[in-house]
Amino acid sequence: MxxxxxxxxxxxxxxxxxxxxxxxxxxxxxxxxxxxxxxxxxxxxxxxxxxxxxxxxxxxxxxxxxxxxxxxxxxxxxxxxxxxxxxxVLPGQPARVKxxxxxxxxxxxxxxxxxxxxxEERIYEAKPGGRLLSFVVKQTGDGGTQTLVGTATADGFQVVRKRPGRPDETLPKRPPTKERVExxxxxxxxxxxxxxxxxxxxxxxxxxxxxxxxxxxxxxxxxxxxxxxxxxxxxxxxxxxxxxxxxxxxxxxxxxxxxxxxxxxxxxxxxxxxKRLDLVEVFGLTRVVLPKPLPESARTVPGHVTLVVQGLPAKFQQQTYRQQFKPQADGSVEVTLSAAAPKARKPLPLKDPEGGENLKSTLVVESDAPAIRELAKQIVGTDKDAYRIAQKVNTWVYSNLEKDYGASADRATDVLSQKKGDCTEHSLLSVALLRAAGVPARRVDGVIYMMNQDGVPALYWHEWVEAFVGEWTQLDPTFNQVVADATHFAFGKEGNAEITPLIGALKVTAVK
Structure with missing residues (x-):
């Protein structure tokens, strides 16, 4: 990410x-x-x-x-x-709030x-329950540059997206928002x-x-x-x-x-x-140091590893096909992470088991963008096997994106245009291509095992991909893993801020 x-x-x-x-x-x-x-x-x-x-x-x-x-x-x-x-409060009548x-x-x-x-700038009616009338959102620096200009209409919100070197883009009209000045x-x-x-x-x-x-x-x-x-x-x-x-x-x-x-x-x-900042090195600050290196069994597929973790709230201890939890008497939890190739493989067309969210084109994923759809067709060809399609997408993204942290992009079309990025770009483009090909997919946020130059075994924050191919399976296009190995410990989906409080709170006390 x-x-x-x-x-x-x-x-x-x-x-x-x-x-x-x-x-x-x-x-x-x-x-x-x-x-x-x-x-x-x-x-x-x-x-x-x-x-x-x-x-x-x-x-x-x-x-x-x-x-x-x-x-x-x-x-x-x-x-x-x-x-x-x-x-x-802006001058004039009727009154407005900015x-x-x-x-x-x-x-x-x-x-x-x-x-x-x-x-961001937003303009509202100043009266009780005043409507949101317009907004301007400007994003620059890491993640890319864009400006979103939104204006309320009688039946919704019209938004124009502006990006350097590209023509202005009028987005599909958004439904009316319930946001009010309060x-x-x-x-x-x-x-x-x-x-x-x-x-x-x-x-x-x-x-x-x-x-x-x-x-x-x-x-x-x-x-x-x-x-x-x-x-x-x-x-x-x-x-x-x-x-x-x-x-x-x-x-x-x-x-x-x-x-x-x-x-x-x-x-x-x-x-x-x-405005006087510390300029912190975040990887070292936020990593979870391990008491010893993970065993080789964590890197094989099929493979597994067991950790004893402190500071993981119960809501994150949900049993899944990859993660099994056992609460311990001292308040810690034993989690067994496992990885295996999917057994239930189905052909297209596939329904999203979660109602369609994992096939949806969004402002970020952009799976309906012509360039994304055309590339998905080229990668997939005539293949209808959902898992083979996921493998092809994973391999294409790994092989065609340069590993470059400084080339960040928040939107799939920008990732495709620059063909550079870190794990966030790899995962975002993979999800966009999979959805364009008809395979339900989403991004997964969590930690992955690595040992950097200082030789300290640790878990670092990472993002990878989960696809539904007849059953859910996880892939990591950053490291070209068509099955994400058992060193991947997932906490949330789609960059959800819900997992942020885990930073600095997690501690691994044992590796088994």
Missing amino acids: KTTAPSLVRRGTMTRTHRPTLLALVPLCALLVGAPSALARAPAPAAKATATQAPVSDVVKAARPKGGEFFGLYLMDKKVGWLFTDLE TTNQLVFKAMVGSRVSERMHD DADPPRVALLRKAKVTGFSLDGMDLESYGLSTTVEPEEQRTINGVQVKLGKAVTVSEKEKVPVVSYITQRGEMVLVDYGTTMQARKETEAVA
Whole structure:
């Protein structure tokens, strides 16, 4: 995966090239920069509204500093980026509200510097329940450059995508969004009302809408800059990320701290301090060191390995065809990872066992793009065996993509155009080609065993592929494994930020 965006430093993910991927930051970054989703939108500060003839939303009435707020972004107490948020009432009638969110994520990946910038502006009606009227989303740096310009219409949202060196592209019209102006800053609205609030977020990464829920918890005493302060506390959960994001706000409406699980934190700082970064080397920071190397049985197919793991919540301990869990008396869990070629192989056409999501063309996967569809036909030929098709795609991607961390891309057509990338690009293009060929497929996020130049056996964040060929099977196009071996330990799918809190929390105490 890559950085800045689930994948540690890449759109949500951070990754490397032939090195393992740090997925969690992308999901994480995706969360930070996605619409009013969790961290990025939670601390949206706003200027006080001026008097208007018409009623205004509670999001305007809520106290907040004028001119916006800067936050330093910390991963495991190391600063890896900064965030700026603002909310203001625009002059004129009828009144409008503009929100601004800027995210910069910067870190070392091996000897390279990876940087991702994500800027958003949104315009809403200022009245209670005011609609989202327009947005501009700009993404630059690691992951590629693009601008999305969205405008509300009577029956939905029209979005134009702009990319350097390409003609502007009018995307298929999006359905109407349920996002309202209160969704721009749910923590402050909830604290103002002293009640739970629910809403929706049009995500700035995939342009899909997700539910939001924010609850108010008892006030807490915290030491801020050496002073004891009573802080309001609100917890926001997005239907997309599913990770509780806790916002701490002063009585004057200043958001001073945001906790993203136990791994990531946003701390209010001056602009100068917020932009002063640590330039952390993320692979070494986030890897899971092993007590000893994995046995050779983990690298063969069929093969297996057993680990004893601490810090893995029960919701990640789901029994699958590759992973079996046994809780231990001390709170740890024994997990046996296994790998074997699929036994149930079926011909096309295939139905997606999950209802169609794994055959869907999206803003990122782009399996309906003409270039993707044409390449899929060339690779597959007349073959109808789903597993052979998956093998062909896996081998083509491995053979034709240069292993280059610095050539990150967030969209399948960009990956195909540049033919470079790390595990995120390999997985993304593979999934797009498989879906275009009619094989249900999705990306898998987790860790993989590697021993780098320092000789320390460890698990590193990585992304690979899962395809349905009559039964589910996993492949790794980055390493040309038509069956991903048992060194792959999966936690989530599609760069989901839900797994981000695992970074820094996992510990392997035994290898069997």
